[in-house]
Amino acid sequence: MRFDNKVLFVTGGASGIGRATAERVVAEGGRAALVDLDGDRAVAVADEIGDGCIGLAADVADEQQVKAAVQATVEQLGGVDLALAAGGHAEFGPTAEWDAERFMKMLSVHVGGTFYVCKNVLPAMKARGSGSIVTIASTAAFMANNNNVPYGAAKAGISGLTRQLILEALPEIRINCIAPGRTITGMTTPLMLERGGDMEKGEEIFGRAIPMKRMGTADELAAAICFFLSDDASFITGQTLIVDGGETIV
Numbered sequence: 408m409r410f411d412n413k414v415l416f417v418t419g420g421a422s423g424i425g426r427a428t429a430e431r432v433v434a435e436g437g438r439a440a441l442v443d444l445d446g447d448r449a450v451a452v453a454d455e456i457g458d459g460c461i462g463l464a465a466d467v468a469d470e471q472q473v474k475a476a477v478q479a480t481v482e483q484l485g486g487v488d489l490a491l492a493a494g495g496h497a498e499f500g501p502t503a504e505w506d507a508e509r510f511m512k513m514l515s516v517h518v519g520g521t522f523y524v525c526k527n528v529l530p531a532m533k534a535r536g537s538g539s540i541v542t543i544a545s546t547a548a549f550m551a552n553n554n555n556v557p558y559g560a561a562k563a564g565i566s567g568l569t570r571q572l573i574l575e576a577l578p579e580i581r582i583n584c585i586a587p588g589r590t591i592t593g594m595t596t597p598l599m600l601e602r603g604g605d606m607e608k609g610e611e612i613f614g615r616a617i618p619m620k621r622m623g624t625a626d627e628l629a630a631a632i633c634f635f636l637s638d639d640a641s642f643i644t645g646q647t648l649i650v651d652g653g654e655t656i657v
């Protein structure tokens with residue numbers, strides 16, 4: 408029970424990696440505030456996960472909405488001990504097709520959203536005297552993929568933000584980053600179906616470039632995130648851990 412009496416604030420909590428992390432934290436004794444652009448789904452998932460969880464609507468690209476969600480979490484769950492910034496979207500295409508508005512939205516949601524989550528949970532964690540934050544980059548921060556310049560730039564920004572921020576937290580607050588490779592979630596399911604026709608064929612196609620010859624699951628990512636969130640990682644801060652079945656090695 409690594410998360411006994413701990414409260415997790417998680418954006419993107421209604422789906423995929425965010426949801427899987429909330430489920431693990433609750434299974435190990437904690438409670439969670441699931442925050443998502445889709446507030447109705449966040450409430451429904453919070454109800455499914457169990458007692459003590461709440462669902463909240465917020466667009467992470469809007470600092471006031473993030474701030475209000477943190478305040479609601481403190482009021483309803485008593486504080487914030489753990490945070491995961493996992494809310495975000497994926498969009499791809501050649502650079503020539505990205506106008507300024509579309510490009511800035513990618514940066515606002517991913518880099519901005521991560522910044523607003525960290526900035527607004529830090530005071531609540533400082534009030535507790537300890538805490539652990541995990542941000543989400545991507546293998547796209549470290550390797551080139553076709554049609555992926557804005558997303559790759561945003562994800563590299565998140566890894567850099569994580570490193571810089573540790574000096575502004577208390578020594579007792581750790582901040583780390585997970586860089587997922589290809590993972591089966593709400594984000595990739597439509598791409599898998601489009602490329603493969605069904606999920607099995609889609610995974611086979613996406614898995615070809617991966618030494619482990621398969622995609623990751625949301626729960627496998629949640630396991631790595633929960634390592635960073637927990638005291639098992641008590642002397643690790645500012646790091647980015649790649650969880651990708653070996654794709655970036657080859």
Ligand SMILES: NC(=O)c1ccc[n+]([C@@H]2O[C@H](COP(=O)([O-])OP(=O)(O)OC[C@H]3O[C@@H](n4cnc5c(N)ncnc54)[C@H](O)[C@@H]3O)[C@@H](O)[C@H]2O)c1
Nearest residue numbers: 419422423424444466467494495545587589590592593594
């Ligand atoms: N799935 C992958 O292969 C993969 C790989 C690398 C990185 N990631 C990253 O992992 C994180 C989680 O994604 P996932 O794979 O679980 O996808 P997902 O689509 O299953 O979950 C993402 C959630 O974020 C929410 N969201 C989107 N925009 C938001 C916004 N502006 N404000 C608040 N919530 C918003 C969505 O509604 C959704 O519920 C994302 O940052 C994503 O970029 C995913």
